[in-house]
Amino acid sequence: MSIDGTSESAPVTGERTEDAHEGGFRTDMMISVDRGGPRYGEFIEKVREFMDRARAAFPSEELVDELIDELTVVNAKLAAVEINEWESPSGTRIDLPARGNITLPPYLVDKAGDDGVQARVTFTRFHLGGNNAAHGGFICTAFDDLLGMTSALATGKVTRTAYLTVNYRSITPLNTELTVSTSIVRLEGRKIFVAATMKDGERLCAEADGLFIALNPGQP
Ligand SMILES: CCCCCCCC/C=C\CCCCCCCC(=O)SCCNC(=O)CCNC(=O)[C@H](O)C(C)(C)COP(=O)(O)OP(=O)(O)OC[C@H]1O[C@@H](n2cnc3c(N)ncnc32)[C@H](O)[C@@H]1OP(=O)(O)O
Numbered sequence: 001m002s003i004d005g006t007s008e009s010a011p012v013t014g015e016r017t018e019d020a021h022e023g024g025f026r027t028d029m030m031i032s033v034d035r036g037g038p039r040y041g042e043f044i045e046k047v048r049e050f051m052d053r054a055r056a057a058f059p060s061e062e063l064v065d066e067l068i069d070e071l072t073v074v075n076a077k078l079a080a081v082e083i084n085e086w087e088s089p090s091g092t093r094i095d096l097p098a099r100g101n102i103t104l105p106p107y108l109v110d111k112a113g114d115d116g117v118q119a120r121v122t123f124t125r126f127h128l129g130g131n132n133a134a135h136g137g138f139i140c141t142a143f144d145d146l147l148g149m150t151s152a153l154a155t156g157k158v159t160r161t162a163y164l165t166v167n168y169r170s171i172t173p174l175n176t177e178l179t180v181s182t183s184i185v186r187l188e189g190r191k192i193f194v195a196a197t198m199k200d201g202e203r204l205c206a207e208a209d210g211l212f213i214a215l216n217p218g219q220p
Contacts, residue, residue, distance in 0.1 A: 036089035041096045048102060051126040105142045114154045116183040117146050123174050134172040142180060143196050143208040150182040151192040151212035159192060159212040172205040190214040
């Protein structure tokens with residue numbers, strides 16, 4: 001299924017296949033609810049748990065030796081099934097938190113329309129900036145992705161961020177479900193002006209405004 005729900009999801013073969021998309025960023029992002037199988041989401045949660053635990057651990061030298069050996073085996077298994085970005089389950093599984101993309105803080109979309117997106121995001125130990133608060137870069141990452149989604153849904157086009165301004169208004173806690181609301185400020189030709197807030201209950205943690213540009217065919 002594509003972003004407009006028209007085409008078919010491609011099978012994951014484990015082979016590198018170069019896609020015939022126009023430009024460097026495809027115009028019909030392939031989305032899927034089945035690539036990687038029914039337990040792919042569980043796999044992603046284990047990877048996220050690993051990221052949190054790696055960030056929090058103080059392992060002994062012996063344990064580091066053991067982990068290197070075990071991770072070497074796991075990495076070799078994953079290397080054997082590497083695939084291009086367009087057909088990978090990561091980033092395209094819209095049924096999973098943050099589309100199954102571990103690069104993004106895990107968010108759940110509650111509402112997505114052409115006027116904005118409502119989502120819940122939870123930062124964890126992996127996203128630690130300092131003193132139990134989220135790193136500002138991950139706050140930006142959440143805004144960038146959800147505003148990119150907002151722009152895409154409003155225009156039906158692939159967009160790229162021209163600018164993104166984030167104001168950090170109060171501490172953004174870890175392990176707390178935060179709400180993100182995005183909106184379209186205005187559309188001017190290819191320019192999509194957007195805004196967003198991130199809140200802990202009623203408390204404003206951060207807010208963003210951005211400009212996204214709808215890409216022309218063939219534009220990277
Ligand atoms: C259950 C839910 C289901 C949902 C379904 C799933 C859907 C999911 C969909 C999607 C999710 C994915 C989300 C991903 C999000 C991530 C996005 C990123 O992080 S993108 C990477 C970072 N950004 C870049 O790398 C761009 C680098 N810059 C460029 O490529 C160009 O500069 C670009 C494209 C931004 C503009 O270049 P030009 O050549 O196309 O256009 P020019 O003519 O320069 O600008 C057009 C207009 O915009 C203004 N403009 C451009 N940049 C500006 C700026 N920084 N500030 C102010 N104005 C600017 C210009 O002045 C011009 O305005 P005038 O038409 O003359 O009025």
